[in-house]
Structure formats: structure tokens, C-alpha cells
Amino acid sequence: MNHYDSALLRQYEPIIHFTQGEQFFPIDVERYVQACSYWVQRPGQFPLRLHDQGEVTLETLAEPHLFPMGSIPYLKFIDPLQISEMAALRIREGLENWGDKNRFRAGRGRLARVGYISRFVDALFSLSLLLRGRVPGDTALAAVQAFQEMLAEDETYRYYGRVVRENGWIVLQYWYFYAFNNWRSGFYGANDHESDWEMVAIYLYEMDDGKVEPEWVAYASHDFSGDDLRRRWDDPEIRTEDGHPLIFAGAGSHAAYFQKGEYLAELELPFVAPAQSFVDRLQKLWRRIFGQDDVPIETKWSDFAIFKVPFVDYARGDGVSIGPGRAKTWAEPGLFGPEVPLWVTQYRGLWGLFAHDPFSGEDAPAGPMYNRDGTVRHAWYDPLGWAGLDKVTPPNRLLHEINHHREQLKDECLTLRDEIDRKQEMVAGLEVALEAMRGQPHLQKEEDAHILQLTAVAQELQTLKNKTAANESVAEALEHYANRVAKGERVPVRAHIKRPHHPATDAGLRRSRFAEAWAAISIGMLMVGFVLIALLATNYLLVGFTALLSVVIFVEASVRGNLTRLISSITIALAIVAALIVIYEFFWIILVMIVLIAGSYIMWENLRELRF
Template sequence: MTGECDAPDLPAGADLLALVRRFEPVLRYTAGELFFPMPVEQYLAGAALWSSRRDSRGTPTLLVDHGSLDPDKLAEQARANPDAPLFLRYAPTSLQRRELREWRRRPDRPTFTGVSRLAAVGLLGRVIDSLMRFSLTMRGRVPGGLTAAVQRQYAAVADPYDAYHAHVSTDGGYVVIQYWFLYAMNDWRTSFAGVNDHESDWEQLTLFLVPSGPEPGPHSGDGYTVAWVALSSHDEVGADLRRRADDPDLTWSGGTHIVGNAGAGSHSGAYLPGDYLVRVQPPALAKPFAVVNAIRWALLPWTRNQPRAGLGIPYVDYRRGDGVQIGPGTGRPWTPILIDSATPWVRDYRGLWGLDTDDPFGGERAPAGPRYERSGAIRASWADPVGWAGLDRVPPYAVAPGARRDRIAELDELVADLDGQISTGQDELRRAASGLEVLPSTVTDSRRGGDGAAAQVTEREQALAGLRTRRRAAVNERDQLREVGTVVPEPPPHAHLRHRAVPDVTTPAGALLRFWTGASLSILLILLGLGLLFDVGGGLWVFVAAVLLVMGVEALLRGRLLLFLLSLAIIGGSVYLIWLLATNLRIALGVLALTAAVAIGVANLRTLIERR
């Protein structure tokens, strides 16, 4: 049967189609979504295949025109052009302005109401947002009108149906089912004020199954139980991608059908419905942001527990789940398509599924298919799903009491062995140190060549300290296992998470704040421009004054004026103290002494009051 080659550990004759249907998901979309999962065959029927290699006129080379492509021909062309950079085009051209206006005015156009993403971030994030949006004019981007052209062609498909492409594999003791969804367009930027557009979109939902025990759990069927679920997401990697089947964040339909919430336009997955603030951070901003965080940590201690969301561009990913629903029990069923590493179009085609814009940041380039990255390398999620989801250290079964007893016995042996090494090490150290005090420095001085008697003693001391450290760790683990006994309580569902993604965007209160966050950057530039044109003070001071004025107004609108003034006073005092240290050391030390005296006095008085 198709789809078996990546699952050699399954029983012979296993019905993969029945298995993927038993656990197929339910996807909920945001009201206003334009594109839904389609089969590869229908996508290719409307697409053309191109090579990025330029002809004599400097344009890409057309290999297969629209209306002549299917999965077999795609694989054939990929084999015939193994070194050519290939890409698909679903829509032949973008709509022109008049056509685009007509498309926007169509009566069946779905409505969507977003929130002010700029009001959810500070001034610095808005500055970076503007710079990155401006950079779109300087780099490869999806042309305007392409979303409309793709949507019009997608809506005209004859006999459309919703499909997923299921990949079943076995890895690390798990049976892994990946549900891959192909969309004709990612219109996050155009339709939902997101970060990017690109023609075509591949997303996935992955289930990790284990054999059902004698008493199958609530998410069991056909001899298997769902242990973990992993959704593709913009901001999460590794263990943060996955949730345990009993996680309260998960919603199930019919016991075995996980419910996912797809992002509007972006189609990224979320377990909880809602609006999520995500930040796209260019790599060049990583180091500057580390410096900003260090300064904030040192000067503004009350901000240390606030999230470090980054200097990236702020965007809202709408994953509301209040629109179309697809899957079991929704009235809109799936059509399953099994694929594996031997499926010709999966195996042979390493190109892009959509227009190649050559965007150096990658955000506006079309994606590669389920098996490959844009570089042509095999995706980790395809070839190594267990490692991709951070499950290498998580066994696909409950640890048996016998295994714990064996581990305790191993630790007993290790502690006994370390005790012997420590005893031997003590004897050797004492012999080496014997009479060290009465030997001349030419013998003991480790600075001369590094092989003196003192150096040998130091080396033995360090080795002995390492043995003692290992022994303490082994004893601690052994004692903890003994206390637990034969029953190890399951950790909380979120114990493996470093970051738990939850909806974190709410509509800002007040139209004035929404207006200010949209206009503040322009106001800042106007103030700076007027100051420079009319020579109001030095350019630097004009800039500083304009920034402080804009930040002060925003703090007032957000109800944080006192906190802003306090932060400003602390930063100003710190800068003044640094200036004193550089120009007048005596006064600076005096100010430091007085500040320390006040701080120590306040702390001591507080201690005395608390003890009374």
C-alpha cells in the first residue's frame, strides 16, 4: 500500500488509511480566511513549472505551462532537471488595479476585524517595524494583486475538496502521523496585516502514537493511543511545539480527533483559539537586543520578570477558530491522501511551491514541499520527527518499576566504585603532599614549567573534587528514586515547556491610544525634522527631546506616567554618575557613598521594623 516505506516497524498488512482517518484532526479557521487545504493534484492542474535560470532576455524559463502539469509530470521534470532551481506558479499574473478594485468590492468577500498590533508594543518595536516594511521595497516581494489572482483561480477550481497529505513513519518507538496541508496562498500580509505573503503554503500537524495498553485511554483507537501532539508554529521550536495528550490546552472531538486553530492567512497552528502577538526578528538584531536587555536588567530591576519578546517586527497572528471548520463532525470532511518518501513528486521535486521572489530574508519566498527545505536538504520534521519535537529523551512508554530498580542498582555500584576511587585518591594526595612544606621552591614552584610538586598536588586535589561531585550527584539521584519507589508520578502537562504560547493580544482601550501608536513615529520624525530645519539647538538634543516627548505622551495614555518618570530619573542619574566618574572621581565617589548609606540605612530600618 502507498505510504508504507517510512513505517517499517508497523505490523505487516497494517491499514494505514484507516489509521490516519481514525486520528485525523479538526481544523478551525478565523472568520475571513480565503484559502483552505487542497490536494496536490488540483493545485498542479492550475500551476506552471519554471526554472530560475535566466534566458537571453533575463527572464526565468518556462518548463511546463498552466493546464499541463500533474504530479507525475512534476516528478518527471524534476528528474530531467536535477540541478535547476525550480519553482511553481499557481496564478499566471497578478490582477491589475481595476481588476483588483473589482475583486475587493465583490459581494461575497468575507469580512474581518483585526486589532491594533502597534498598540501592543513599544516605540522601539514600531521603529523597527517601519524600517522592515520600508525594506520590502528594496528586496524580493510578492507583487500586489497576486493574492486576488490566486484567490480568484482557487475559487474557480472545478469539484474542489478539502484534503490532507498523510505521512506515516516510525521513529524512536513512536508511530508518527504527519498531516500536511497545502494552501494555494499565504496572504497574511495582504489580508491580515501580517509579516509576509508568499504563493502556496505547506503546514503540518503531527501525532505521536504508542501502542494501547490493556486499558486504552480516551484518545485511543485501532490499537494505538495518542501520546503527543505537535503543531507547526511561528514562534516555537523543539519541545515547545508539542503537548501531551492530556494537556488541558487541547481540545478533542470524538476522543481521537485533535482540534487545531489555524492562523488567518499564515495557517500556523495554535492549541488555544485567540490572537497571538508574534515577533519576526532579523538575525542582525539578536546582538543589539541582548545589549538592550542587559541595560534594562541593570537599570530597571522591576522589569526583570517581563518577557523579552525581542526587537523584531510585531505582528498579530489571528488564530480565533471562529470561521470555517473542516474535519470529522463538522459537515465538511477531509479527503486523505497517503504519501511517503517513495511517492514520486515527494521524492523527486525539491523546488519551491510558488513564486520565487529571491527575498534574502526568505519571508516572501514560496516554501518547499513536505520533505525538503528550500535548500534541498531533507526537513528534520520529515526524517527525524522525534528529534524535531524534542522527544529523544522521552520514552514512548511508561518507565517500568523493574527499570527503576535496575537504575538504583547501577547507582549503588557507581557510588561504591567512586568511594574506592576517592579513598585511593586521598592516599595518593596525602603521599604527594607529605613534606611539601620543607622542600625548596625550585622543587615545589609550579610556575616553573608547571610540573613541580605543588602543581602535582593541585592536580590531584582537583581530580578528587571531581570524584566527590560525581558521587554527590549519584547519591542524590539514587535517594530520589528510592523515595519515589515503584510508582513515579507523571509530571505536569507543561513541565517540558520553556514557553507556553497562549493568546496574548487584546483590543487596546481607547481610540486615542490606537491613534497615537499609529501616528507617534511620524510625529517623532516631524519634530526632529522641524528642529533640524529651524536649527533648534544641536541635532542630538533635538532628537533626545523629541523621543522623550513622544515616550512621555505614550506613557500617559497607557497610565504609566509615574513609572516612566521614575525610570527616566534612574537612567538620568546613572548617566550623570558615569559622567562624574569620568570627570571628577572625588565627587563621584562621594555620591556613591551617600547613595550606599541611604540604601543600607533603609534596608536595616526595614529589617528592624519587620522583627518588632
């Protein structure tokens, strides 16, 4: 990588703000690799250790290996602890956290922020951890200790930079490597896994005078993709200091956010995805029919995602900060260019423990270039399309692109008009021929053929005219757009965002103590209630279950402030049921009345046309 590109990376390198209590920070991958052992999981066999801890280097990862199909090579950072070692770590952690005002404190209301079914799915997800592959509970504690020892030897923080030039854009990619993701064990999140690769991209363009300007920045964040990943540089949501964008990293998850706060992240389990899709369509239909389309976007994306497991990502920004102007700064970055290191291109395995998790949430990720299955990451091979920028023109080329497209449309219109003239002549000639054949029985076949041809050519002619009119309208719109661009006007800064991700509001986060307690006990209480009714009131199962569900639904709606909506929905449902009962009981009478009314109306409308 040349000096100019390296300087660009340093000029715009982000500042990361972590949450108080964060225990893992971006480091040099070589230090991590040297602390790992190297394994391969072959189909139907026990894991095979290829290299012991201390023997693995980046050159080792770059070496070619021939494994059976379906094999998964992986690194292993932490070996299982003995019971005595784990107990010692637990005691040490407890003593260190005792009275520590800087330790992490979870916000209230994770389960209170979502609906009852989401909490039920959350309970299933928690139980699934007992059955599916996961990172052992002692691994996170041992990883913290190992990482602290690394920092004690050399407190150096590093990122890896990559510069890509494509379609007029200069893409600065910042890759951050973390030794461990302890979102689940440390911050009540969705998963734990060894190693973690995160990426942020800044998109620049070069002016005619050679000056480079930033235009977009995109942060990788959980289940967001495409246009929703990026913000324009002048978006108020983006905070910068001396040209360095601020990143607020999720505690343990290391997902990147534009604003500090607590974010509700939702995990969709594969086996309930069809049910969630069906419910989404049903809710849209319900709101459209009964006029409930005024529900806020944030509510649609959280409260109504009833089959998704809710987790809070704490990106408070009140902990350690790393970057320019901070007490902790970035060391000289590792560079992915001009020649990408072989350990990036050749090693397609996992960068940590392969936990055999069918959901993959507990399995370590692959490197910056690859997905877990060995395919190339979208962000690597298509850095523009990853953030939805493959369709966006850099500002310095925008006016030229507008005028070029307008001229193309004009040229196309000229071609279309020539074709229209030709088709018009054909239509006229066919019509003349048909008029000439009228009354000539011996030309019946020729007349039929001419009619078919005339119909087809007339349709083609109409299509050409429609296309021409549309092109002329677009060309006119482009001309107006070019005038606005020339005056310095821009597209609204957030026009491209379909799914905004804002931190939860104080009202959404800080519910009453009763709401918090209800959210914590509601699922278990319902399960216990079902069992008690089944054991103690076997003669009244239906009544008991109905009463229990009614109480749960009523309390749930009350604590979530949806009691009015619940009553409205129940009223509508009862009205529909009552209408169906009436129709069923008086079907023939209703049918006769409808026929009589319809017949009378038709006679009245027809009689009104008569003039006596």
C-alpha cells in the same frame, strides 16, 4: 502504509477551525500542480520555463534534472494579470464584500500593542517591500479566483499522513497543503507566498495490552520550536472532540494554535538581530540591578522585543471548520508510506513563485521533506527532536527507564568505589614515601616528583568521591521518583514550556481610540516634526528635537500605561547622572574621604582584637 497505521491517522485526525474570511483550505497537491507552470532560476540568468501550465504532474516533479550550482527550480501558480483583469477582480471583490457580514474584519491595536521602536522597525519593513522581492499585489486576488474555481469543480479537502515509529513513540504527522498564503494582502500580516505546507504531529505510545494512547500533540507555529511546540494530551490548553484535537489556524498564515484568539507574532529582521540581542541582555541587566524582575513573561516577550516587527495572527476559529463531525470533512488522506512518493523525495525545489526575497518571507516554501535551501526538514528526519521529545520517555516505559538508570548508577558507584580504594592506597603509599624521604637531601628530585604525583592522585581521588556522592544522590532521587510514578504521579503538565504562546488578552487588544490613533500616526508625525523643525527652526534644532522627542516619549508612555515606569526610569537615570557630576566635581575630596574612612575602619577593627 498498512491498514492499522491508516486507521490511526483517521482516528486522531485533527479538526481545523479557520478564521472568518479565510480563502484557502487544504487540498490535494495534484490539482495544484496541474494548475502550475514549472520554472528554474539559474544564477545570473533569466528564469527558464521548463513546462507550461497544464503540463506539470507529480511525475514531472519526480523526474531527475541537472541544473547548474545555485539554481532554484520552482512552480508558478499565478501569472501576472493585465491591468484590465486586475481592475475587474478588484471590482468583483468589492461587490462581493459589500455588505457581507461574514467578511474578515481586523482587530484593533496591532501597532498599539508594541513599543515605539517596534513601530519604527515596522515602518522600515513596510518600506522594504518596495525594494526587495515580493509576490505582486494582484497575485493574491488571482489566486483566490483560481482556488475558488478548483473548489467549484471538486470541493475536496485532504491532508497527507505519515506514521513514524521511534524510541517507543508512534508519531502521526498530518501535512496540510494550501495553494496560497495571503497573510499580508488579506489579513495585514508579514508576507504573501504561493503555496504553503503546514504540519501537526500527534505522539502516541502502545500499552502492554496493545492499546494505543495519545500523550503529546505539537503544532507548527511561526517562530516557536522544540519543547514550546508541544502540549501534553491532558493539558487544559488542548481541546479535543471524540479524540480529535482542535486546531485554530491563523488567517492567511495557516499557523496552528491550541486556543482561538489573536496572537502577536514578531518577525526579527536579519540586519537588526544583533541590536535586539544586545537590547535583550541590557534589559535583563537593568531589571536585575533595579529590581524589575516582576515583569510578566508575556510582557517580556512582546513589549520589550523592540527591534522586532509586530504582526497579528488572527486564529479566531469563527469561520469554516474541516474535520470529523463537521459539514466539511476530510477526504481519504494521501499517505507518505510505506514508500514515500518520489515527488516528495526527489523534488527539492519551491512549490510556488521564487520572488527573490532576501528575507525569504515572500518566496514559496519547499515540500514537506525539504527546506527552501534543499536540506531536509528537521520535522521530517527527526520528528521527535523537532518537538523536543527525543529526551522524553513514553509513559509505558518510564518506570522501567527510571529503574534501569538507577541500577546503572549503582553499578557505576561500585566501580567508582573500587577505583577510590585503589587511589586511596596510592595516596597513602605516596605519603609514607614522602615521610621517609624527609631530611634526605640526596632524594630531593624523588621528593619533588612524589609531591607532584601525590597532588595529582589526590585531585583524582577527590573527583571520584564527588562523582560517587553525586551518583548516590541522583540514585536516591530516582528511587523517590519511581515511587511517585508507581503511584500515578506525573510531572507538571506545563513544566517543559519555556515560552508560552497565549492569545492576547482583551485588555491588551482593545485599547482606547486615542491609543489606536496615536499608534497609527506617531511614526509619521515624528518624521514630519523633524522636517518642520529643520526647515522652520534651524537656530533651535537641539531644543526643538529634544522637545519633540520628550512629547513623543511622554505620550507613548501614557497611552501604554507605562508612565509610572517612565518616571521611575527617568528618576534613576537622573540620579545616576547627578552622582557622576558630583564625583567629577569633587573627585579628590571624595577620594580623600574614602581613604580616611577606610583607614579609620581598619584601625578600629584591628584595635578591637587587642586585649589590654
